[in-house]
Amino acid sequence: MEIKSAEFVISNTDIRKCPEGNRPEYAFIGRSNVGKSSLINMLTNKKGLAMTSQKPGKTQLINHFLINETWYLVDLPGYGYAQRGKEGRERIRHIIEDYILEREQLTNLFVLLDCRHEPLQIDLEFMEWLGENSIPFSIIFTKTDKISRGRLQENLKVYQAKLSENWEELPPFFFSSAEKREGREEILGYISEINAQLLK
Ligand code: GTP
Numbered sequence: 001m002e003i004k005s006a007e008f009v010i011s012n013t014d015i016r017k018c019p020e021g022n023r024p025e026y027a028f029i030g031r032s033n034v035g036k037s038s039l040i041n042m043l044t045n046k047k048g049l050a051m052t053s054q055k056p057g058k059t060q061l062i063n064h065f066l067i068n069e070t071w072y073l074v075d076l077p078g079y080g081y082a083q084r085g086k087e088g089r090e091r092i093r094h095i096i097e098d099y100i101l102e103r104e105q106l107t108n109l110f111v112l113l114d115c116r117h118e119p120l121q122i123d124l125e126f127m128e129w130l131g132e133n134s135i136p137f138s139i140i141f142t143k144t145d146k147i148s149r150g151r152l153q154e155n156l157k158v159y160q161a162k163l164s165e166n167w168e169e170l171p172p173f174f175f176s177s178a179e180k181r182e183g184r185e186e187i188l189g190y191i192s193e194i195n196a197q198l199l200k
């Protein structure tokens with residue numbers, strides 16, 4: 001899919017103020033610092049479109065980006081950032097949960113996992129929660145430039161085994177590197193296929 005335009009539309013904490021209309025939305029979620037905002041910039045070929053930072057906790061709002069004037073990419077705050085304190089974490093959790101459970105335009109959620117790590121409880125529990133609430137999601141393993149291909153395959157096997165304990169069927173998964181621009185065609189192709197079904 002060709003990205004002809006990518007425009008920031010609105011940031012907010014309240015899903016009632018998210019854009020009106022029924023354009024399909026694809027949102028990115030995962031632990032703080034996993035690379036959600038960087039991935040949006042890589043997919044759209046616009047470096048500063050979504051704000052990124054080396055420090056976790058950068059994105060604090062629901063951010064809508066209109067793509068090709070027909071659908072949205074949505075950057076969400078990360079979960080599990082300890083430095084925020086209990087109150088801060090609760091506030092962010094509320095924003096994320098509200099959006100995921102209430103936003104009817106949400107078409108697919110991409111759960112981002114850092115490919116370097118073993119499955120973490122917080123991510124497993126989050127995906128569990130998505131399942132309980134029947135939210136369709138796919139997985140993107142990020143930062144693949146940081147490890148070797150062999151290590152990546154090993155980590156993937158560990159993940160698959162772990163997820164199979166709870167899931168009969170595993171969700172679709174992708175690999176990405178914002179640094180090396182890996183995964184762009186695959187992820188955009190996947191979105192494009194879903195859009196074709198919805199917008200025909
Ligand atoms: P929050 O908004 O805090 O939840 O974080 P985020 O998930 O949006 O992460 P962000 O995109 O801001 O990236 C966090 C850090 O990881 C930044 O320093 C990025 O440059 C780096 N990063 C993101 N993606 C990649 C990648 O694919 N490869 C490498 N090497 N670094 C990456």
Ligand code: MG
Pocket residue numbers: 036037038051052058059075076077078
């Ligand atoms: Mg971010």
